[in-house]
Amino acid sequence: MARPVALPQVVRTRADLRDALAEARRPVGLVTTMGALHEGHASLIRMAHADNATVLVTIFVNPRQFNERSDFEAYPRDEAADVRVCGAAGATMVFIPPVEEVYPDGFQTSVRVGALTEPLEGASRPGHFEGVTTVVAILLTLAGAERAYFGQKDAQQLLVIRRMAADLGISTDIVACPIVREPDGLALSSRNVRLTPQQRAAAPVLRRALSAARARYDAGDRDAEILRATMQVTLAAEPLAAPEYVSCADPATLRELDRLTGPALLSMAVRFGAVRLIDNEPLS
Amino acid sequence: MARPVALPQVVRTRADLRDALAEARRPVGLVTTMGALHEGHASLIRMAHADNATVLVTIFVNPRQFNERSDFEAYPRDEAADVRVCGAAGATMVFIPPVEEVYPDGFQTSVRVGALTEPLEGASRPGHFEGVTTVVAILLTLAGAERAYFGQKDAQQLLVIRRMAADLGISTDIVACPIVREPDGLALSSRNVRLTPQQRAAAPVLRRALSAARARYDAGDRDAEILRATMQVTLAAEPLAAPEYVSCADPATLRELDRLTGPALLSMAVRFGAVRLIDNEPLS
Numbered sequence: 001m002a003r004p005v006a007l008p009q010v011v012r013t014r015a016d017l018r019d020a021l022a023e024a025r026r027p028v029g030l031v032t033t034m035g036a037l038h039e040g041h042a043s044l045i046r047m048a049h050a051d052n053a054t055v056l057v058t059i060f061v062n063p064r065q066f067n068e069r070s071d072f073e074a075y076p077r078d079e080a081a082d083v084r085v086c087g088a089a090g091a092t093m094v095f096i097p098p099v100e101e102v103y104p105d106g107f108q109t110s111v112r113v114g115a116l117t118e119p120l121e122g123a124s125r126p127g128h129f130e131g132v133t134t135v136v137a138i139l140l141t142l143a144g145a146e147r148a149y150f151g152q153k154d155a156q157q158l159l160v161i162r163r164m165a166a167d168l169g170i171s172t173d174i175v176a177c178p179i180v181r182e183p184d185g186l187a188l189s190s191r192n193v194r195l196t197p198q199q200r201a202a203a204p205v206l207r208r209a210l211s212a213a214r215a216r217y218d219a220g221d222r223d224a225e226i227l228r229a230t231m232q233v234t235l236a237a238e239p240l241a242a243p244e245y246v247s248c249a250d251p252a253t254l255r256e257l258d259r260l261t262g263p264a265l266l267s268m269a270v271r272f273g274a275v276r277l278i279d280n281e282p283l284s
Numbered sequence: 285m286a287r288p289v290a291l292p293q294v295v296r297t298r299a300d301l302r303d304a305l306a307e308a309r310r311p312v313g314l315v316t317t318m319g320a321l322h323e324g325h326a327s328l329i330r331m332a333h334a335d336n337a338t339v340l341v342t343i344f345v346n347p348r349q350f351n352e353r354s355d356f357e358a359y360p361r362d363e364a365a366d367v368r369v370c371g372a373a374g375a376t377m378v379f380i381p382p383v384e385e386v387y388p389d390g391f392q393t394s395v396r397v398g399a400l401t402e403p404l405e406g407a408s409r410p411g412h413f414e415g416v417t418t419v420v421a422i423l424l425t426l427a428g429a430e431r432a433y434f435g436q437k438d439a440q441q442l443l444v445i446r447r448m449a450a451d452l453g454i455s456t457d458i459v460a461c462p463i464v465r466e467p468d469g470l471a472l473s474s475r476n477v478r479l480t481p482q483q484r485a486a487a488p489v490l491r492r493a494l495s496a497a498r499a500r501y502d503a504g505d506r507d508a509e510i511l512r513a514t515m516q517v518t519l520a521a522e523p524l525a526a527p528e529y530v531s532c533a534d535p536a537t538l539r540e541l542d543r544l545t546g547p548a549l550l551s552m553a554v555r556f557g558a559v560r561l562i563d564n565e566p567l568s
Contacts, residue, residue: 014453108399109417109451114392133393141425142453167393169298169426 008057008086009093013101017142020093025053027146030172032139035059036076036190037085040180044149047177049090051147057086058095058139060102065131070274076190095142102138111137111168113160119254121156121278124244124269132157133164140170148172153179153187155265155280156254179279181207187279199272202240206270209234210281213248213266217283224248224257224264231268244269244276251282292341292370293377297385301426304377309337311430314456316423319343320360320474321369324464328433331461333374335431341370342379342423344386349415354558360474379426386422395421395452397444403538405440405562408528408553416441417448424454431457435464437471439549439564440538463563465491471563483556486524490554490563493518493530497550501567508532508541508548515552528553528560535566 011017021028029048033041037059048055059082066072079096086094110130116122117129140148150158162174180188185207186200195203209231216230231246249256251265263284270277295301305312313332317325321343332339343366350356363380370378394414400406401413424432434442446458464472469491470484479487493515500514515530533540535549547568554561 018455104450106447107451108397109448110396110398111452112394112396114394116392138451138453163390164393166388167391167422168395169422171302 006087007083008091010083011093011095012097014097014142017093017095017097021056021144024056024092027052028054028056028143030140030143030145030148031055031057031091032136032148032150033057033059033082034061034075034190035079035082036193037082038180038188038190038192040151040153040188042085042089043180044151044177045086045089045091047175048147048149051175052145054092055090056093056095056143056145057091058097058143060095060097060135060139062102062131062135063099064103064134065128067125067127074194074274076193095139102135110134111164113164113167116156116160116163116254119249119256120245120247120267121154121269129157129160133160136161137164137168137170140165140172143172145172147175149175149177151179152176152282153189153279155251155267155282159252159254185211187277189277191275191277194275195272199240199275202238203272203277205235205238205241206268206277206279209246209268210266210279214281214283217260217264222260224260227260227264227266231266235268235270240272242271244271251284290371291367292375294367295377295379296381298381298426301377301379301381305340305428308340308376311336312338312340312427314424314427314429314432315339315341315375316420316432316434317341317343317366318345318359318474319363319366320477321366322464322472322474322476324435324437324472326369326373327464328435328461329370329373329375331459332431332433335459336429338376339374340377340379340427340429341375342381342427344379344381344419344423346386346415346419347383348387348418349412351409351411358478360477379423386419394418395448397448397451400440400444400447400538403533403540404529404531404551405438405553413441413444417444420445421448421452421454424449424456427456429456431459433459433461435462436460436566437463437473437563439535439551439566443536443538469495471561473561475559475561478559479556483524483559486522487556487561489519489522489525490552490561493552494550494563494565497532498565498567501544501548506544508544511544511548511550515550519552519554524556526555528555535568 029052031044111133112130185204212234213227213230227248228246235243246268267280313336315328395417396414469488496518497511497514511532512530519527530552551564
């Protein structure tokens with residue numbers, strides 16, 4: 001018989017969150033999400049549960065980080081299912097604020113990170129990172145957690161948030177968590193459910209392209225342009241895949257490399273119709 | 285015999301500040317300054333001392349909030365004298381960081397407040413408020429104080445910081461403190477020492493202009509243009525004074541008013557040679 005899962009406490013206002021945190025056992029681990037929770041999120045919550053006495057999950061579809069209104073509106077929402085996932089993975093409380101509790105009346109503050117937000121996702125999605133850093137600064141501040149868990153799948157986002165937290169003196173430790181994949185290699189994403197069956201069948205090409213470049217790296221190749229070309233060639237063989245960028249960059253600055261003399265980050269964004277997928281592979 | 289004044293503990297790094305605060309009695313009151321402490325700052329420190337078990341003063345001449353390099357370089361600095369003022373007014377600890385402890389290597393984050401920063405000081409000093417909000421966000425975050433004390437003299441700065449703290453979920457209570465004036469009405473400012481004797485003699489014209497407008501308000505005048513003109517006329521009678529702006533604005537939004545139907549904020553910036561002075565008077 002399956003063990004019954006305790007549902008976490010749900011809070012919806014800044015004030016109720018403050019009260020709940022005032023009584024929470026320390027340390028607190030934070031997982032910020034936009035809902036549509038999948039096994040990738042569950043793995044973050046389980047990691048937070050392993051390290052902390054209290055696990056706070058936030059569910060907020062942040063309008064400020066979508067650069068296309070249609071993407072914001074199409075973003076999947078199912079609160080009851082999300083709360084069950086949180087509980088099953090070990091969350092103690094879930095913060096599900098309405099927009100006005102995150103951005104109160106008259107809100108007009110933004111948090112911006114500079115050079116790290118310019119290439120890759122930043123170049124493809126104007127305003128995206130300013131939306132992310134603003135909401136994450138708010139959530140980190142409201143939570144006051146000892147640790148916050150972010151997925152390596154959004155590698156640039158992880159770097160940007162780490163930079164922001166360090167710059168602003170936010171004492172929360174930013175913990176990177178490994179990518180969770182489907183058996184065929186596709187990285188879990190809330191957007192995967194929007195793929196048609198044909199697109200879904202084609203989507204593992206991202207992982208294959210990263211693996212092909214990694215194979216050349218493992219074989220000793222240190223020419224970044226060859227690694228990028230290897231990814232491009234693999235992607236080009238898949239007619240449903242429309243690559244937006246492929247990158248072989250310095251993993252600290254995200255500047256494109258010529259030759260690899262240390263660690264590097266392979267990454268890409270690929271469109272399948274209206275659905276945009278990203279993936280990456282650190283080399284070191 | 286004067287009572288000997290205990291010198292406060294001086295800390296210079298984020299890490300030492302964190303350690304000192306971990307042992308500090310609560311609540312903590314914060315006063316952020318750029319040094320060159322005068323009786324206005326001392327009044328903030330005394331107010332913090334009256335309300336809190338620990339008083340933290342920060343002294344940091346913030347290069348990011350000067351829009352003129354010459355103003356930054358001319359800004360007066362005397363650490364030993366400042367620490368004595370802090371101690372005499374009741375400070376427990378003083379944070380005097382070098383630039384790299386406020387803006388660590390690779391720093392690239394900025395905090396910006398929108399519409400409230402556009403008129404008045406924001407229009408006259410491009411980039412000024414972004415420098416202020418960025419450094420104050422960092423200092424509020426590092427301090428984690430229950431209360432922070434800001435002078436009403438920088439009325440727009442006070443509004444902007446209050447807005448930023450509310451927007452970002454910073455739980456520190458922002459406390460407004462009254463303007464401290466010389467006997468002749470000149471508001472205390474670290475820049476006053478840079479006035480020539482002739483300019484110093486002329487500088488109380490700011491206060492006289494505000495008082496003239498207040499007298500019309502007290503007599504029942506509710507036409508904002510007349511109040512602004514009253515200030516302009518008083519300032520125009522002083523040949524050493526070069527007004528930059530005079531304002532009669534909504535005290536919540538800082539938009540210029542036509543007619544006063546509720547509270548208002550009279551404010552002005554006036555140059556005396558290279559020295560720029562501001563003053564204001566709330567009407568309610």
